[in-house]
Amino acid sequence: MNKPLLAGVVGHPITHSKSPKLHSYWLKKYNIQGHYVPIDLSPKKFEEGINSLILLGFKGVNVTIPHKEAALHIAHEVSDSARKIGAANTLYFRNGKIIADNTDAYGFMENLRQNAPDWRASSGAALVLGAGGAARAIIYALLKEGAPAVKITNRTKEKAEILAQHFGDNVEVIDWNSRNECVQSVKTLVNTTSLGMTGQPDLDISLSNADCLVTDIVYNPLQTALFKQAKDNGLMTVDGLGMLLHQAVPGFQGWFGHKPEVDAALRKTVLEA
Ligand code: ATR
Secondary structure, rough: OOOOEEEEEEEEEOOOOOOHHHHHHHHOOOOOEEEEEEEEEEEHHHHHHHHHHOOOOOEEEEOOOOOOOOOHOOEEEEOHHHHHHHOOEEEEEEEEEEEEEEEHHHHHHHHHHHHHHOOOOOHHOOOEEEEOOHHHHHHHHHHHOOOOEEEEEEEOHHHHHHHHHHHOEEEEEEEEHHHHHHHHHHOOOEOOOOOOOOOOOOOOOOOOOOOOOEEOOOOOOOHHHHHHHHHOOOEEEOOOOHHHHHOHHHHHHHHHOOOOOHHHHHHHHHOOO
């Protein structure tokens, strides 16, 4: 009998992660002999822990908070997206070497491709709300996909300015108080802040004169106030769950050798997790 293929997700804490449910669903669906396990490693134990997983024969892991930057430093090879985003969320272990990738930009774009097939990044400027780690991946994705300009707005303006400098000429910082005017001139609006998440205040923005695709990385709840307002205004909307599901595809394919599908049954399984 062949040995089962092993992969997992490393974080600290890790109990909240939906990834084990997601990958286990695919392992079962495709009848693959493998396991995907949650692994709690403190920052101090991160590098040693990863090396132990390599010795145990793991094919790789997802990495989540607080290890996404440390993962870049211990890697032997770093993909273009991980380098430019400045963080890794997926590691592949090959011949004793660590290859770091970031699949958040891929996940963001595939979610839009699947759920808004007529949308094009190139159709106009995009407005990104927020300047954290998710914003970095999404700005990278939008520029790579041909958005002619990306505007960033954040409560703490300095963080948006750092991002704008990092990404260069086609990225502009907008004052947080100007978001209602700015949204009227863009073709894509992305919320990457935690506003709208269960337990957080709603995002305060007016879409009454907007003509853009609206997408939110918040998926708990699935229908955020932003999402509902966009729907009420007849705008195209894509919820945030798909990004989480699609970003998992390259890792699964790399570790387990099969490109998995993101479908309605997977959405249901992960929502119930
Ligand atoms: P992630 O890395 O997942 O994107 P993060 O770095 O914690 O998460 O970023 C959260 C984002 O939500 C930030 O842009 C944050 O704004 P600040 O940089 O000013 O903190 C934004 N955010 C959180 N609470 C907010 C609030 N009440 N009003 C406006 N923005 C808020």
